[in-house]
Amino acid sequence: MLASQNNNNQKMLTTDGIPLKKKLSKALFRSRLRAFGLVTPLLLLISIGFVFPIIVFLTRGVYNDTFEKYMVNLTPILAEWDGKSEPTEDMYEALVLDLVWLKETKNIGKVASRMNRELSGSRSLFTSSARKAKKLEAPFKESLTKVKKKWAKLETWRAMKVTSQSLSPVFLASALDMKYTAEGTIVQKSPERRIHVKLFIRTLEISLVVVIAGLILGYPVAFLLANLPIRISNLLLILVLLPFWTSLLVRTTAWIAMLQGQGVLNDLFVVFGIATDEDRFTLIYNKAGTLISMTHILLPFMILPIYSVMKTIPPSYVRAAKSMGATNWTAFWRIYFPQTIPGIGAGAILVFILAISFYITPALVGGQDGTMISNFIDYHMRKSLNWSLAAAMGGVLLVIILFLYWIYDRVVGIDNMKLG
């Protein structure tokens, strides 16, 4: 039990002569093992069900081997081609060989859709040519261009070259409204085809407005919660939490009933003469609808961290300030407010991160100009089935969030954040 203390420089020993450190780690090993054992199920669940799939999916954004996998003859030749000179007979021969094999193995659809994303109209080009490929004879350049004139176009071959590269920034570029060319350069898309950057900016803008609106609306509520007598503040807290316990879908649909043209709010406006019956406000299926309902839905996330911080600020600070001659405003602004910043920081980043990836609400009430990036990701996941682009967009969103988080850490400091 007692360590020998005859010499301070010597290793501490137990009475049995075993080094104390060794004995200690042995004694702690069992409890560490038990602690680890207790968290193992969660650790497994998270890594198998969450981290791993996300990583796998995100790699789709930069890696797509559909072309390389099925166009085995053409891919190596395309890699050597400079993308500018006239396609050679070798290339045509390899293409025909691959088309024949694809037709036989019934994989032509996959390659055709992959190609179609790079160059619209390629789907029919591939499927119809593959049907006739078996009967074609050398020289393949002539016979193939006879089937479809498009095979003679350089554009078609350049698109194939881009697609043949499995690991490429083609989808990332596309997610940022840019195009990856056969030469390996990245150029901006023509203005009418740029939609994603606009959408990212709108998403950030909506999130920011929701944060600011939530702060303006939530701060006084948090203050009341923290300073009212406990009986009243508990009631108020339940009112704040009540929407929290209601399904997101229900809350969003409730806003539809409130905000629509014939809805409660517009009816009230008509009654009070703010709007006429023929000319009602458009409060939903646009950006306004998204902003109103998102602010409401995310408000508890703003109120609760601020409230929990305010609760820890003793009233004596403000009293002390007043006793020293500060007016109510000075005492609030210079003494009380700075101490609530950790709560504001936590609430703001929580709301912002939740808002930036909001999906159901903008989908239901967003209409044209109220949709956000997540709705677009969903579109590519479920409608256009362009999972690679969806993954690239998700990756960009993740990077933006991490970047903002980093800036936030530099400006406010994560240590200053207090969630409860």
Added chain:
Amino acid sequence: MTNKSFVKFENVQKSYDGEVLVVKDLNLEIPKGEFLTMLGPSGSGKTTCLMMLAGFETATHGIISLDGNPINNIPPHKRGIGMVFQNYALFPHMTVYENLSFPLEVRKLSKTVREEKIKLALDMVQMREFGNRRPAQLSGGQQQRIALARSLVFEPDLVLMDEPLGALDKQLREHMQYEIKHLHERLGVTVVYVTHDQSEALTMSDRVAVFNDGVIQQLASPPDLYEQPENAFVAQFIGENNKIMAEVVDVKGSVVTAKTSKGNLLKSKKVNCDEVGSKTTLSIRPERIKVGSKGENTSEAKVLELIYIGDHIRCRMLVEGDENFIVKIPNAKKISDLKIGLKTQVSWSTGDCRALDRLV
């Protein structure tokens, strides 16, 4: 006139819920430069009085005046009263220097004047080199000093202290008591101090107001408070005290004769008891009792417990049916003949025993 009653409470009452009076008809005058302590158990109304003076609570009834002017309707920030809070209330997001600068900034003093005053205030509490620290980087005693400096930096005439030493350990608390006392003597500022620690009150104050149940039980200097308690509560609350329940049987001038439950007749000084036939509490300090000899008043006693303190022996005895009768025996005499279970006599002089009101 204003010098004699710099702070004045006139018929002040306070109720939080409209049903119970926390402060009942308070009348108190504090002359300029005095160190007055409000002492009492928690819930006795002492802090409420302080908060009313500071302006954080409004008096339900009555007038509070400062330097001759009623201040009931003046907001706290215009009263110009310095205050030290229980947990110091140093602003955690500001350095020591900024904390001290705050009251000067809100008074719109120029930078040079501010620097001058802050330097003086820091010197006053011997904390000059700590200006750039944050409150969290200071020990409890250092924080206490800064809080003190901050309450004095704008040179108020009146400083209120709400149990400022409550969070410190015993040794530091005693040290700070002297420091505050000396500071008060040097600056001549009027101090109203709230505490529930009686030794703190006795050590520091010019006068002590003992609060209980929303009423000042006694307002006196520390020696008077200890030697001449006016009622059973004060006798009980200040220092150690032996009480014997008895019934008044005779009153002659200032001497009361009372009969204990055992039938013993004891003489005592008339202070606060009613006529013949009423109940009274006889109060004697433990150090005024002699053991083993007869005197003006004598009672049978049995030793129950002996505790060796060092400078004295604390002896718990059974006297007049009370098992908690304490006698302090100085550690000078030969005391080895005292044994647990020993039957002996205790005696005291009539002047040391005070007949007070009946303790409920």
